[in-house]
Amino acid sequence: MSADQATGQSLPAEHQERGETFVFHAADMQDPHAVYDKLRAETPVREVLMPNGLKVWMVTKHADARAVMADRRFSSDLVHGRKLVETGSDVRPTQEDYGSQFGRHMLNVDPPDHTRLRRFMAKALTPRRMEGLKPNVSTLVDELLDAIDPTGEVDLVGQFGSPLPLTVICDLFGVPASDRSDFHRWALAIGTDSAPVALTSDNRSDEAKSCAAAMAGYLLELIDHKQRNPGDDLLTALITARDEDQALSSIEVVSMAFLTLFAGHETVVHLIGNGTLSLLTHPEQLALLRSDLSLLPNAVEEFLRYDGPANTSMMRYSTEDVEIGGAVIPAGSFVATILTSANRDDEFFPRAATMDITRPMGGHMTFGHGIHYCVGAPLARIEGRVAFERLLTRFPKLRLAVEPEELVWQSNTLIRGLSRLPVLVD
Helix, strand or coil, X not given: CCHHHHHCCCCCHHHCCECCEEECCHHHHHCHHHHHHHHHHHCCEEEEECCCCCEEEEECCHHHHHHHHHCCXXXXXXXXXXXXXXXXXXXXXCCHHHHCCCCCCHHHCCCCHHHXXXXXXXXXXXXXXXXXXXXXXXXXXXXXXXXXXXXXXXXXXXXXXCHHHHHHHHHHHCCCHHHHHHHHHHHHHHHHHCHHHCCECCCCCHHHHHHHHHHHHHHHHHHHHHHHCCCCCHHHHHHHCCECCECCCHHHHHHHHHHHHHHHHHHHHHHHHHHHHHHHCCHXXXXXXXXXXXXXXXXXXXXXXXXXXXXXXXCEEECCCEEECCEEECCCCEEEEEHHHHCCCCCCCXXXXXXXXXXXXXXXXXXXCHHHCCCCHHHHHHHHHHHXXXXXXXXXXXXXXXXXXXXXXXXXXXXXXXXXXXXXXX
């Protein structure tokens, strides 16, 4: 049986090879599983032409994705990646004045720089600090749900999923209440555009560039303030942390803050949005969870696996010829591990295309693998568990306000998330 027969649908003609290259379109993000299923079944490691004109080797199977993420021959160093873009493609490199404030975070460097930065973050973002935010998360979730008008249509992404992690991050950073409106506005513009972590600037809006610059300037001022007036928050902890008598520079603290903002916001927004949609389109799973909320930790892991918020890992490039999954990726190639596809790999997850909140936990790739595994994963899990517990308890009649086919997914290839999730709650 062919991959097309297995998925029950065939791909449009424009997906057929252009020479030796498979063409991936921004519109494919409306339902990427059909494309990924075909690639995973037929050519799980292959070169793909991305919407911005960049050629990338896509890795779609679970075992191969883990292999790439654990292999030091694949570099995450953004500086060298930019040089490759300059010399190997017609896609313009990211502008230094736009990217320098956040370019040197943990996801964009290799050891030993990565090891050093991760040690600093581990000292600052401790399990105790994340667990200590749980009461704030519970209070905030209740406040956001209280503010929902039960008589009309509700955008669960815009009114609940997005403000929850943004406010938690403000608490984490120690952002004063008077500054939070601007902080939220900047963060939304940056996050929607994937600005802090994108490699190229072709599809980046002027608003996102302006907001990123404003956010960087604000964070530098806030860091300066906290150097003189330390508080019990993540920025102060990063400023005061020491590793072999060395401290982070202000620019490094800003870059770590941008990473925390992007990863902490986008992950939780779309965990809540995608997870809610998965429940509402699987009524038997929704009924099961409502009847036994002790399944919540398991359910959140299944939401992260089945249709999680991360479509791909950060871009890597090969420092030498590397064989992965029977294919040789040439030196100097860009490589993307497709987490959405790895999480639907039947060779690792039995009945991978089926959502099952009783599935044994573990193994999904949404938070990464190896040295780049997400430091903030425990906080995302806390936010997700509290959000779903309160949401399902508060609104027993929760249901979609539109047909699933009418929903619009972001065309962003890094993040898997809905633009809006219209629901009815009464």
